Amino acid sequence: MTPMHCFSLTIENHIAHLVLNQPDALNTMGPVFWRELDTVLTDLHHGSAARALVISSTGKHFSAGMALDTFAGAIQMDDQSPEGRAAFFDSLTDMQATFTKLEKLRIPVIAALQGGCIGGAVDMVTACCLRYASADAFFCIQEINIGMVADVGTLQRLPKLIPLAVVKELAYTGRRMKADQALQYGLVNAVLPTPEAALEAAMQCAREIAAKPPIAIWGTKQAVHYARDHTVDESLAQMGWLQAAIWSNRHVGEAVTAMKNKRAGDFPDLAAIKPFKDLA
Numbered sequence: 590m591t592p593m594h595c596f597s598l599t600i601e602n603h604i605a606h607l608v609l610n611q612p613d614a615l616n617t618m619g620p621v622f623w624r625e626l627d628t629v630l631t632d633l634h635h636g637s638a639a640r641a642l643v644i645s646s647t648g649k650h651f652s653a654g655m656a657l658d659t660f661a662g663a664i665q666m667d668d669q670s671p672e673g674r675a676a677f678f679d680s681l682t683d684m685q686a687t688f689t690k691l692e693k694l695r696i697p698v699i700a701a702l703q704g705g706c707i708g709g710a711v712d713m714v715t716a717c718c719l720r721y722a723s724a725d726a727f728f729c730i731q732e733i734n735i736g737m738v739a740d741v742g743t744l745q746r747l748p749k750l751i752p753l754a755v756v757k758e759l760a761y762t763g764r765r766m767k768a769d770q771a772l773q774y775g776l777v778n779a780v781l782p783t784p785e786a787a788l789e790a791a792m793q794c795a796r797e798i799a800a801k802p803p804i805a806i807w808g809t810k811q812a813v814h815y816a817r818d819h820t821v822d823e824s825l826a827q828m829g830w831l832q833a834a835i836w837s838n839r840h841v842g843e844a845v846t847a848m849k850n851k852r853a854g855d856f857p858d859l860a861a862i863k864p865f866k867d868l869a
Contacts, residue, residue: 595622598629603799603858604792605639605696612648617656618709623687630690637858640803641795642694644717645701645788654708654731681740688742691716692814695807695859697798701791702726702777703784712741715750718810719794722777723787726768734763749817751776802840802856808832 595616597608607629609616633639646652667673691698691713698717706714708731714720732739739760747756751774759766768780778794781787798806808831816824840856847854 593625593629595625596629600638602796603638603640604795605633605642606792607642607644609644609646609652612646614656615650615653615705616646616648616710617653618713619656619658622656623684627687627690630687630694633696634690634694635862635864637861639696640799640801640806640858641696642698643701643788643791643795644698644714645784645791646703648704650704650710651700651702651706651726652710652713653705654710657735685741688712688716692746695810696803697795697806697810699791699795701784701788703787705729707731708739709741711743711747712739715746716742719791720771720777721787721790721794722768722771722780723784724768724780724782725784726771726777726780726787727765728759728771728776729765730760730763732763733760747776800853802837802844802854803859804835804837804857805840807859808835 595609595611597610599606611617633642667676697719699719699721700714700717701721702714703723703726705727707729711728711730730739730743732743738744744756744760747759755766755774758764766774766776768777771777772780779787779790781790812824812828812831815827819827843854843856
């Protein structure tokens with residue numbers, strides 16, 4: 590993989606660990622951040638080495654969100670013409686699509702959070718499956734404080750995670766929600782004393798996920814997300830097709846045998862994806 594400026598990535602024991610590594614810049618999000626994140630998520634989605642992805646950070650804050658100087662440069666919108674506003678729509682949908690890749694990644698995504706999770710960082714972590722936070726963590730829908738509407742996923746995903754009235758309070762006021770409140774409302778899975786403990790909790794969860802049959806984890810993620818957005822009857826029908834497509838007597842037998850013998854199961858990785866455009 591091409592060396593990255595905003596991140597570091599390791600894959601070990603079937604766990605991918607992506608680290609935001611620009612603490613001096615508070616891990617803010619500029620064009621390079623978006624390009625690198627989009628590339629690494631595409632590679633992980635197409636690959637077969639990782640069974641879970643942990644995202645963590647460095648420094649004072651998980652991320653302070655969008656780099657404010659970006660608004661004066663790369664994405665400054667032309668609001669003087671319908672053509673300019675239409676172009677901004679297309680640019681924005683590209684940004685949204687990158688965070689949606691987190692949600693649609695074939696493997697579970699677990700965020701380990703410390704300090705501020707601000708603005709675009711809330712967009713990012715709400716697209717993850719699970720969130721572990723240190724006691725000093727807080728969440729802020731910062732966009733309203735700089736005169737705009739949050740537009741890369743927070744207002745669409747957060748209402749599916751916490752009560753709507755709480756979303757409105759945060760979105761209308763720009764107030765900070767501390768880690769203990771986030772735990773109370775169910776936004777985070779656990780609050781740990783330190784960033785190191787939050788990362789270890791995320792890694793322990795990833796290890797447990799990585800020990801399960803990857804295709805069953807894939808199917809579970811598909812079913813849960815589908816059920817979130819559809820009726821019970823529609824979701825049951827989808828579950829029937831899904832289970833019929835991925836059922837494996839071998840996987841069930843191996844899982845039961847491994848559990849009885851108190852050993853790790855032996856399961857195949859997901860098949861690597863070869864994009865059609867890359868085929869000879």
